[in-house]
Structures are given as structure tokens and as C-alpha cells.
Amino acid sequence: MSELELLMQLFSTFFLIGMFTFGGGYAIMSLIQSEIVTGRGWITESMFTDIAAISQTTPGPIGLNCSTYVGYEVMRNAGAGQLMSVAGSITASLAIILPSFLIMLAIVRFYTKFHENRNFKAVMDALKPVVVGMIAAASFALTLKFQPGQTPFITVITDNFPDWKSWAIAAAAFAASYFGKQGPIRVILGGALLGILLFP
């Protein structure tokens, strides 16, 4: 596949992701995970986890940061140079926002009507639990690999969880995030600190 073809595939994949993202940054990450990491194998799980962490700790919308970074990394992984990789990141960024741009412009015109539409409300209500399942699946995909029909059926993603120290960090981070109600930036920076302390 030529670099130009890859660029076009990046555009169409991110356009599709942008069109079907309901529920913000984490929903975008779950779609990128399934379409680009698992689906096409353009980047590895561990690279994607790094990108997910960086996207949450830098300025700007998480979903956009993640797309910009993944666009760059996909081109670099395919052997592209610096310039084509920058083109990849800009292509992914524009493609992820283009569908919502077109849809929002349409919505703005029928603003009042749309808002009270009961079909619209019914769809929103039904999509919420599906988004829960999607984000759960993406979280599992960064932790475990499921291989139906093979033994072992479940293996750990060892790049993300090499040993018990990783599980300890994950448990602490979950507790800080869920029970301690700490924002993602603090929790991820805390993980960085624990990484320096625990890993030789």
C-alpha cells in the first residue's frame, strides 16, 4: 500500500469513527481501539495505551488529541517520513471532526424542533448503555486478549501489564479515580511517579 493510499484509508476510517461517536472522548478512544488497533493492526495495544494517557494529560479535547497522535503514529509505523506523518495527523484530525461539523450545522438550523423530537430522545436513551459496553470492551482490550476457540482462551497484554507491580499501580489508580474522585491528569501523573519508584 502506498503512503497516499494509507492517507486515504486514514481519512475514511476516522471519518467513520467521527460519524459514530456518541458520548465523547472515551467513546472515540474505544472506536479507535476496535477499528485501528484490533481491526487493522496499524498500531500496537501498548502504543495506543501511551497515546490514550498522553491525550488525557495534554490540552484540548481527548478524542481530538488521540486522533491527531494516532494519525501520526500510523504513518510512521508504515515507514513514512516526518512530513507524511504530519500529513497523517492532520488528515485524522480533520476527518474525525468533519462528520460532526456537517451534522451540527444541520442541527443548528432546526434547533428548536430537533431538541423536542421524541425519536431523537429515544435514540439517545438507547445509545447510552451501548456506549457503556463499548468503553468496557476497549478497557478490557487494553488488559486482556480473548482468543475464542484457542488455548489459552485469555492472555494478558503483557506490554501493559508485565508483572504484579503493574497490577498494583492499576489497583491504586482505579481506587484514586473511582473512590477518590481524582481527575485523569492526577491519576496518570501518579502512575508515572509510581513507575519511576517501582520499576528498576
Next chain:
Amino acid sequence: MKKVSLWEIFAVFAKIGTFTIGGGYMMIPAIQDELSRRHWISDEELPDIVALAQGAPGLLTVNMSIFAGYRLRGVPGGIVATLGCIFSPIIFILLIAMFFRSFSDNPLVVRIFAGVRPAAVAVMFAFTVKLAKGNGRCWWKWLMSAATLLLIALLDISPIYAILVTIAGALGINMWREKK
């Protein structure tokens, strides 16, 4: 109301995009503050805008920028507001992406990311649990969440199909109910 210049729209959204970290929900207060201070959007309108921006596909922040920009200056306003809020995050990520490659073998960076990876995954799990609480005591919502998880994780089915089927199903059921 005096006509707002496109440059001013760009500058305000560039400020929002540059100085807010943590994605959509963190950005709502920042956007609210910037817009209401300039009387670009009334406080009564804001909840509607947030609801619409959440309902439409895509990024919450970008959707809100399009909406606000459009209300001020039509389609050009929407384009300028969007470009404003994505401009500096793209530059910032590009710089990180370029430099990360040359530092990724650095022993300190390796240790940092050995800690960052499990933490980032845990944050996603915590977010999943928080979001799942929204299912409440509704059995069919839990069933849908579980079915989506199993279809994606075990059968490698794209979430896009799950979304398409849900939209079609919800529309069908709602229309059938209203017909009765």
C-alpha cells in the same frame, strides 16, 4: 448586538482549546465562562447547547464551538470557531509525537510509561463503572451493555454495527409505540 469579528471568534476558541485539559466535560465550564462574559450566548441557552452537542455524534467541545460560532457569524463563524479550538492541541500533540519517538528508548521514559500504562487503563475502567451506574435498575440497559461488551470483546464485532442496530431499533420501537 454588535457584529463579532471572525478573528475574535478564532481567538476566543483558541484560548479555550489551549488552556483546557481533560476533554469535553472539563471544557464546558470554560466555554460557558468565555461565552457568557461576552454575552455571546445567554445562560438559559447553554444547557440546550450542551444537550445538543452531546446528542450529536463527534467531539463535545468541537460541537459546542460549531454551534456557538454559527450563532455568531453563520457557517464561516462555525468553521473559524472549530479551527480555533483544534489549532493548538494539534500542534502540541504533533510536537510530543515527534519527540516521543526519539525518547521512547530512554530508561527514565520507559519507567515512567511502565507506570502510566496501567494507570491509564485503570482510569478507563473507573470511567466505565461510573458510566455504567447510569443504567440504574433498568434490566434492558444492563442487558444491552453486556451484549455490546461480549459482541465486541469475544466476536470482534465493530461497535459501529452495535450503534447502527441500536439507532434503528430505538427509532422502530418509538415509532411503533407512538402509532398505538
